[in-house]
Amino acid sequence: MDPWIVELLIVREQAFEDHRRTLAKDVQRGLLRRVRPGVYVERGVHDALSPEQRHVVSMRALAAVASRPPLFSHWSAAVLLGLPVLGREHLERVHVSVEDASDRGLVGVAARVAAVDAGERAEVRGLQVTTPARTVVDIARISTFESGVVTADGALHLGVPRVALEGAVAAATSRKGWRRAQAVVAFADGDAESPAESTSRVTMLRIGIRRPILQWRVFDRNGLAGRLDFGYPWVPAGGETDGEQKYRDASMAPNGAADAVIKEKRREDRVRLEVPRLGRWGYRESRSPRLLAPILARIGVVPEARRVTIADYSTEFRVTRL
Template sequence: MFGTAAELYGIAGLPRRDEIHVALPGRAAKLARVSDPAIVLHQIEHPLGAVARVNGIAATEPRLTVSEIILRECRYAAVAVLDSALNRGLLTPECLATIPALIRGRRGAVAARGYLAEADGRAQSPLETRSRLRCVDGGVPPDTLQLEVRDDDGYLLGIGDLGWRGPRLIAEADGRDAHGTPEAAYADRRRQNRLVNAGWTILRFTWQDTLQPTYIPHTVRQAIAALRTR
């Protein structure tokens, strides 16, 4: 049900599931009759203020939705959900800081507190989150996200998804939605040419690359080592 609420809010990062989860209070849940096998009914009582309306549909409010998800999901999905909720403005850092008290004593709370510490609303897609976490796990964490590169006159040459400012290295997370059109490909090439001419090295990673734990950090480490010998 919380995954369905996340989808209503446009929060990204959860594995795709075909079911729609619906929560109803006790008596209503017992009386409800659902014939569609894609709809999964739950009997849950939500406290006052825990339910909001999204496009006319009742859903748990964003903080509760995210809190329940991170108790249940693995690290990569949980951090991606947190990043997405922050990036979309559904949660603020101040709101995020209240979640540990909300989940205290719950199963999965210890791991969830670790996920909260890794959340970063600058990530603009689950692919960026996964790429960042692979780098963190591989010992080459980026020192910034959404790195703005400007020329001497202040003109913006481009923005890199993951940045290592010392060696002047940028890693781009090439998702299908953002980079899949010919227009996007042309824009990416022009931007990359500007950044390369300004002295930056560009690496590009896809979702498939994140499925191999060592590939992204190994590639980043090799690039940094090569740049330091120049």
């Protein structure tokens, strides 16, 4: 369902008292859901939306009743811009940036006082939003390294230039957390195609695994046998991190889950003839060194003798692309 066409029922303050009891009854009966004071949507429609889609509805609701256009930032901006977000808890409130501390008291809104230049502003379907580069750095500054990497990887994958992210970091040197943002951008890799691949990379760094090749192309005598999410050619071995989405999402499995499973099995059979050591893990393992380390060890991927750092990853990233 498209969250941009979900109908909003807006009750202005002067009319609220006349309809208060009726609205309260409709909410209690499960017919309506209040998304913010004075704004309601049909409960069934709202419940059918994904967390990201519900967040879009919440942003539309705020924009519809705000005294001036809000500037959506951080995780809200990420949702509007189509960037991945790690952690559903960040979508429980709408995030905006304001210039005056007096504007921080909005109900259900996480408002941060921050100066945002004209060049750091954009527009998405009529809503004001921070640019992708500013959004990545804002999230990286105040969140975990892992969370920042997920969004930064997604931005690069969608085509945001690395130089734009580096410029946004340079512009944030006077703000708290900019060094974390600098590390996130240095580590970020646009070849990561999903949040699970991004979190896997962070976990590998923590384990002490040498930087793998992302989207490793494996060839046999008939040509390209397939791509692996992670390649460890020094073993040699390969790794795949899977979620249910590739089998459940109609856009990723247009012919149904069964056909997708068969296709995946045939691809893996060809790949295994060239790369016998192949490990698989899910999203949960991708975020846990304790769970991922033994999976990698079984295919011969073990920590380096020396400590692996972010600099190793970022340096190798640049060298392999010269």
